[in-house]
Amino acid sequence: MSTSYLSRLRGIGVILAIAVVVAMGTASAQATWIVQSLIPEVISIRVPVTTIAFAIDPATYPPETFPARYPATTPEGGVLPVQVFSNAEGVWNLLLEIPAMQATDGALIAADHVLVRVNGGIWLRGDGTPQIVHTQSGPTADWEELRLEFALELVGNEPAGNYAVNVLVTAIREPGY
Amino acid sequence: MSLPGATRWSACHAAARRGAGVVLVLAVFAVFAFPSVAVRAQSPAGVSATGTHLAVVPLRLTAELGPTLELRLPTGHLSFDLRNGALGSTVATCVIGSGEDALVGGSFAGTPMVAPGGTSYRVDAWPTVAIGGGPALTEFPAPPGTASVVCYKTFVLGVFANVADWQLSAAALPVPGVAPIRAIYVGAAVRDDDPGGLVPLAGDVRATLVQATDAPTSGEVLVVVAVKLGSEPAGTSATLVRYTLMAADADFGTE
Numbered sequence: 001m002s003t004s005y006l007s008r009l010r011g012i013g014v015i016l017a018i019a020v021v022v023a024m025g026t027a028s029a030q031a032t033w034i035v036q037s038l039i040p041e042v043i044s045i046r047v048p049v050t051t052i053a054f055a056i057d058p059a060t061y062p063p064e065t066f067p068a069r070y071p072a073t074t075p076e077g078g079v080l081p082v083q084v085f086s087n088a089e090g091v092w093n094l095l096l097e098i099p100a101m102q103a104t105d106g107a108l109i110a111a112d113h114v115l116v117r118v119n120g121g122i123w124l125r126g127d128g129t130p131q132i133v134h135t136q137s138g139p140t141a142d143w144e145e146l147r148l149e150f151a152l153e154l155v156g157n158e159p160a161g162n163y164a165v166n167v168l169v170t171a172i173r174e175p176g177y
Numbered sequence: 178m179s180l181p182g183a184t185r186w187s188a189c190h191a192a193a194r195r196g197a198g199v200v201l202v203l204a205v206f207a208v209f210a211f212p213s214v215a216v217r218a219q220s221p222a223g224v225s226a227t228g229t230h231l232a233v234v235p236l237r238l239t240a241e242l243g244p245t246l247e248l249r250l251p252t253g254h255l256s257f258d259l260r261n262g263a264l265g266s267t268v269a270t271c272v273i274g275s276g277e278d279a280l281v282g283g284s285f286a287g288t289p290m291v292a293p294g295g296t297s298y299r300v301d302a303w304p305t306v307a308i309g310g311g312p313a314l315t316e317f318p319a320p321p322g323t324a325s326v327v328c329y330k331t332f333v334l335g336v337f338a339n340v341a342d343w344q345l346s347a348a349a350l351p352v353p354g355v356a357p358i359r360a361i362y363v364g365a366a367v368r369d370d371d372p373g374g375l376v377p378l379a380g381d382v383r384a385t386l387v388q389a390t391d392a393p394t395s396g397e398v399l400v401v402v403a404v405k406l407g408s409e410p411a412g413t414s415a416t417l418v419r420y421t422l423m424a425a426d427a428d429f430g431t432e
Contacts, residue, residue: 045232046225054240062337156395160244160339167236
């Protein structure tokens with residue numbers, strides 16, 4: 001083997017070595033990714049049933065004295081579990097809007113004869129407008145369950161009939177400042 | 178080394194894609210979701226709603242009030258006890274009448290009304306009545322020559338009707354094995370109304386005491402019962418008085 005041939009081999013070896021070094025350097029380089037988790041602010045509400053019924057039992061109607069209160073017969077026990085989920089800071093409220101109940105013949109049971117209380121608290125009377133029945137601050141850790149208890153107060157002058165009304169249950173978060 | 182790296186890259190890429198998706202969804206909500214809410218049905222009968230600041234679910238509130246009539250008698254026994262000559266307030270108020278009944282004020286609901294033996298009652302202070310038409314009887318037997326003695330008792334009857342067009346009536350029925358009261362009368366007064374006369378309960382007469390064509394009631398009716406003593410023998414005589422509250426609609430009533 002001639003000296004020039006060996007020199008060329010050494011040159012090729014050096015180039016390969018440099019290439020390997022460069023290649024090793026490339027293999028150890030790192031890329032950085034920004035991971036963002038953007039969870040929307042939401043407030044949710046859910047109820048297991050949508051009908052609150054007062055099927056007045058003839059065994060207890062008319063009562064000994066008026067006015068008399070009758071718990072809702074549906075859901076069982078007269079209690080509606082309302083679940084609220086809120087994942088944002090701030091105060092949120094639960095509102096109920098209870099208009100007067102109306103029979104098919106036009107007879108009315110005034111809104112203030114429908115009573116509701118939350119988690120065994122004081123009884124509140126409906127008044128036909130959105131009323132705050134519960135207030136809470138901050139996000140809920142999970143679904144927050146509120147027990148809404150309904151009662152119907154009869155004063156004795158209600159004509160027989162089938163009464164109905166649509167009630168709105170609203171969970172609303174107050175705007176932040 | 179390359180495989181885990183590739184996996185991590187894929188995971189990051191997927192996360193980035195999800196992030197982009199979330200950002201897109203947020204943008205959509207920011208434009209369209211506030212203040213409206215999305216309402217979803219839940220199984221089996223529930224419902225849910227979600228919004229950025231507001232969520233609303235509807236409820237249906239229903240109440241069923243069946244047609245109901247009810248009478249409440251404070252007692253099942255009304256006694257005119259004339260023994261021992263004691264005619265205090267605990268027994269009955271008796272007056273000496275003229276003998277014959279007098280028609281008063283025509284008729285009510287087709288039933289002629291009378292003043293038994295010429296006696297009558299008026300409501301002084303609800304539910305107290307004052308008896309007129311003759312001197313009060315202070316002892317029994319009555320003085321010789323007395324044409325008739327009429328004794329009155331009253332009670333408050335609880336009346337409940339959640340239907341319009343109801344009617345309260347009374348009828349006399351015999352008590353098996355007991356001599357009947359020969360002359361018994363019944364009347365009624367509603368608070369703040371002028372009372373009329375009384376209706377003699379004889380034979381198959383069903384006396385209409387109150388007739389209402391308007392709204393339901395949850396009130397009281399003052400019932401006045403009178404007996405006219407004349408030729409009754411000593412001993413006990415009795416009559417069953419049946420009060421009936423009935424709505425005009427078909428066979429619907431209570432006794």
